[in-house]
Amino acid sequence: MRVHVADHPLITHKLTYLRDKRTDSPTFRRLAEELVTLLAYEATRDVRVEPFDIETPVAPTTGIKLSNPKPLIVPILRAGLGMLEGMVRLLPSAEVGFLGMQRNEETLEAITYANRLPDDLKGRQCYVIDPMLATGGTLVDAIRYLADRGADDITAVTLLAAPEGVKHVEEALADLTIPITIVTGAMDERLNEKGYIVPGLGDAGDRLYGVV
Numbered sequence: 001m002r003v004h005v006a007d008h009p010l011i012t013h014k015l016t017y018l019r020d021k022r023t024d025s026p027t028f029r030r031l032a033e034e035l036v037t038l039l040a041y042e043a044t045r046d047v048r049v050e051p052f053d054i055e056t057p058v059a060p061t062t063g064i065k066l067s068n069p070k071p072l073i074v075p076i077l078r079a080g081l082g083m084l085e086g087m088v089r090l091l092p093s094a095e096v097g098f099l100g101m102q103r104n105e106e107t108l109e110a111i112t113y114a115n116r117l118p119d120d121l122k123g124r125q126c127y128v129i130d131p132m133l134a135t136g137g138t139l140v141d142a143i144r145y146l147a148d149r150g151a152d153d154i155t156a157v158t159l160l161a162a163p164e165g166v167k168h169v170e171e172a173l174a175d176l177t178i179p180i181t182i183v184t185g186a187m188d189e190r191l192n193e194k195g196y197i198v199p200g201l202g203d204a205g206d207r208l209y210g211v212v
């Protein structure tokens with residue numbers, strides 16, 4: 001598994017405002033969208049392309065275009081929805097499938113309460129988007145779900161990650177032979193006793209959409 005921690009002053013600058021508890025929901029949403037666009041640049045480094053012949057006004061040349069089938073973007077509801085617009089802006093021809101997952105606040109185990117994805121993901125390159133990788137339980141289940149349906153290249157894009165969670169993802173998915181990549185805006189210090197990322201940003205879903 002490849003883990004890429006973005007190291008760019010603009011990303012850290014935007015993350016700092018995102019983390020700040022005084023940042024209101026509209027600003028939080030805007031920052032999350034801006035951040036994912038910057039992270040997607042790194043996350044799509046290995047997006048599948050094929051040669052494409054064109055003619056410029058001056059001469060014929062061969063460029064590239066995204067291969068078919070197009071990539072599948074999978075936001076994990078709720079909080080992953082806050083990253084969808086930014087990701088789709090960079091990959092406008094991608095398809096979007098949805099996974100609704102929620103972590104039980106006591107056991108910290110994730111349950112899947114909704115899915116709207118193609119049954120057959122054979123040969124698909126998938127981008128899972130979720131702002132938080134905490135214990136890693138949610139991401140492990142999401143990646144396994146996609147891999148079981150045939151996805152053969154999976155990249156997770158997160159705003160923050162905890163070292164314990166990344167380790168868990170790596171260990172729990174060690175049997176998968178497909179390429180798995182995590183691209184994150186920052187690797188924070190640790191998890192606290194409630195499974196929250198420290199220093200983190202609190203509950204990403206609540207900060208985007210309010211407490212439900």
Ligand SMILES: O=P(O)(O)OC[C@H]1O[C@H](OP(=O)(O)OP(=O)(O)O)[C@H](O)[C@@H]1O
Binds near residue numbers: 134
């Ligand atoms: O790595 P883990 O320990 O599994 O935790 C991470 C998950 O927790 C948050 O979602 P949450 O369960 O709060 O749902 P929400 O997006 O609806 O708020 C977050 O968006 C991840 O999906």
Ligand SMILES: O=c1cc[nH]c(=O)[nH]1
Binds near residue numbers: 197202203205
């Ligand atoms: O810190 C955390 C951990 C899990 N989910 C969140 O939204 N925040």
Ligand SMILES: [Mg+2]
Binds near residue numbers: 079203204206
């Ligand atoms: Mg939440």
